[in-house]
Amino acid sequence: MALPVQWVGMDLDLRERLRRLGVRKHAAPLKPALQSNRDVAPLRAQLELMSTPCGPAYVSRSAYPLAHRHGDRALDAVLRHSPELLARLIVGRTITEIDLRRAIFLDTETTGLNSGVGTLAFLVGLGYFEGERFVIEQFFLRDPIEEIAMLSAVSRRAHDRQPIITFNGRAFDVPLLESRFVLSRMASPFADKHHFDLLLSARRAWRGSLGSCGLGSLEFHLLGVRRGQRDIPGAVIPLLYREYLAAGGGEPNEDMQRVMYHNANDILSMVTLIACLADALTQPQDVAEHFNAARFYECAGDYDAAERSYLAAVGALQAGRWRDLRALIPSAQSSNSAPPRQSLRRAARFLKRRGHPEEALALWQRLAEAGDVEALIEVAKHYEWRMGDLDRALTYARRALGANSQPALHRAIARRIARLERKALQSKA
Structure with missing residues (x-):
């Protein structure tokens, strides 16, 4: 009924x-x-x-x-x-x-x-x-x-x-x-x-x-x-x-x-x-449908199929089939033509766990452009640990601190910034 x-x-x-x-x-x-x-x-x-x-x-x-x-x-x-x-x-x-x-x-x-x-x-x-x-x-x-x-x-x-x-x-x-x-x-x-x-x-x-x-x-x-x-x-x-x-x-x-x-x-x-x-x-027709299919497979425990669908979605994004990244929305209620932030976060986490750091980074970077705090932190981690670029890591960590509104997370980001600053000074000494 x-x-x-x-x-x-x-x-x-x-x-x-x-x-x-x-x-x-x-x-x-x-x-x-x-x-x-x-x-x-x-x-x-x-x-x-x-x-x-x-x-x-x-x-x-x-x-x-x-x-x-x-x-x-x-x-x-x-x-x-x-x-x-x-x-x-x-x-x-x-x-x-x-x-x-x-x-x-x-x-x-x-x-x-x-x-x-x-x-x-x-x-x-x-x-x-x-x-x-x-x-x-x-x-x-x-x-x-x-x-x-x-x-x-x-x-x-x-x-x-x-x-x-x-x-x-x-x-x-x-x-x-x-x-x-x-x-x-x-x-x-x-x-x-x-x-x-x-x-x-x-x-x-x-x-x-x-x-x-x-x-x-x-x-x-x-x-x-x-x-x-x-x-x-x-x-x-x-x-x-x-x-x-x-x-x-x-x-x-x-x-x-x-x-x-x-x-x-x-x-x-x-x-x-x-x-x-x-x-x-x-037969997913656009990026959003690739994300939907991937999430369906992931929830069902079919991780191989989920991986294929997430990678297809990232490939479509990188090919420019979804151009307006700034149209990202904080909730799932506005549109069914663009994947909301939570879908991109989920995809990035999944791909990171499955050993696809570059594809995960592509999603984190796009989310970071929209001011997503988790994405800014993840990009900071990438530049610190994978690239060894402490200056860029600090830039993203500071942006995350400015965008964050949660007290507990604020303290964690502040500690990350302090550690990066000490590490940067040591590397220049």
């Missing part, structure tokens, strides 16, 4: 409902409403009756050809990547390959925004590849008394598929559903299955270059998905379901249709997000 990057095209009635729920808009000004793509999921869903051992359940089924475009990518783009590469995308992976044609994509809409005992999943969306189509089945609770039948239907569909693929499902969707299965005295189809939580992978890949790794932000910045006015903010969905029940339930009303639209698009975005992740690792 993901929140969109912004609430665009919101009508006055919906704004009032949000206020009643206690939800407030972001402090930052909203951007103008964007035109929704022609390729997002259809709005109108029709429920079909499904018989289960626990009674009737209700499901809406939609099928998309593999060539269907969701944002900038077709659904089959993800199938072009090797099972081994896809497994490398999983944070905390325990498998060596993923067969996406056996996987199950999961997203829920719930009666609350926490996974407490009183929270129900009133809509469970499951997506999977079937032949030359991608199918989304949405299991809907017309009334909470139908929960056991719905869980039975979900279990039947999901029990023989893995891994589970979610967005923030490790923290929310799966624990919530497993608790509902336990309370219903049913075996969970998700127990002991491999889990691919895309939020964790997205954070590993882009946390250094995007201000937010929420699904709405990723859609906006990376996937080319524009949902437009038909979508609905995730925060208001529990209220809309309560209003639907208060009105008598039954066939999904217009609000519930919008919730189902939101849920289907979350699932489609998961599919194209995997392709985007794989592309970012295998």
Whole structure:
């Protein structure tokens, strides 16, 4: 259940409902409403009756050809990547390959925004590849008394598929559903299955270059998905379901249709997000993407791949493919086209440890030009110990002292300067 990057095209009635729920808009000004793509999921869903051992359940089924475009990518783009590469995308992976044609994509809409005992999943969306189509089945609770039948239907569909693929499902969707299965005295189809939580992978890949790794932000910045006015903010969905029940339930009303639209698009975005992740690792297009790929590999413990990517990034910098070094930013929130300082620091430290002092120095020098204290100290060390140039070492150490604002580090830099001054005097004696 993901929140969109912004609430665009919101009508006055919906704004009032949000206020009643206690939800407030972001402090930052909203951007103008964007035109929704022609390729997002259809709005109108029709429920079909499904018989289960626990009674009737209700499901809406939609099928998309593999060539269907969701944002900038077709659904089959993800199938072009090797099972081994896809497994490398999983944070905390325990498998060596993923067969996406056996996987199950999961997203829920719930009666609350926490996974407490009183929270129900009133809509469970499951997506999977079937032949030359991608199918989304949405299991809907017309009334909470139908929960056991719905869980039975979900279990039947999901029990023989893995891994589970979610967005923030490790923290929310799966624990919530497993608790509902336990309370219903049913075996969970998700127990002991491999889990691919895309939020964790997205954070590993882009946390250094995007201000937010929420699904709405990723859609906006990376996937080319524009949902437009038909979508609905995730925060208001529990209220809309309560209003639907208060009105008598039954066939999904217009609000519930919008919730189902939101849920289907979350699932489609998961599919194209995997392709985007794989592309970012295998086909980095600029310096920032090289840094992102390197950091991903480093966090995954694949140090050889990280080394190759960091060296490629440094090579691109030295070739002038990123010209404006003074555009370096102190945080990761302003741009995804230039690596922020923390990415360069991380790369320099890694390359130094891996025995590439010259490449590390290239990064430290560029950071030093922007007044980075750690970089100034590292360049001072280089001139002292590797070059024997005490005058230049002193120059950088003094610049570090002037740029620093931390008392403890200030004392350490002052001691370094005093030692360098004594060493310089001795060398001239």
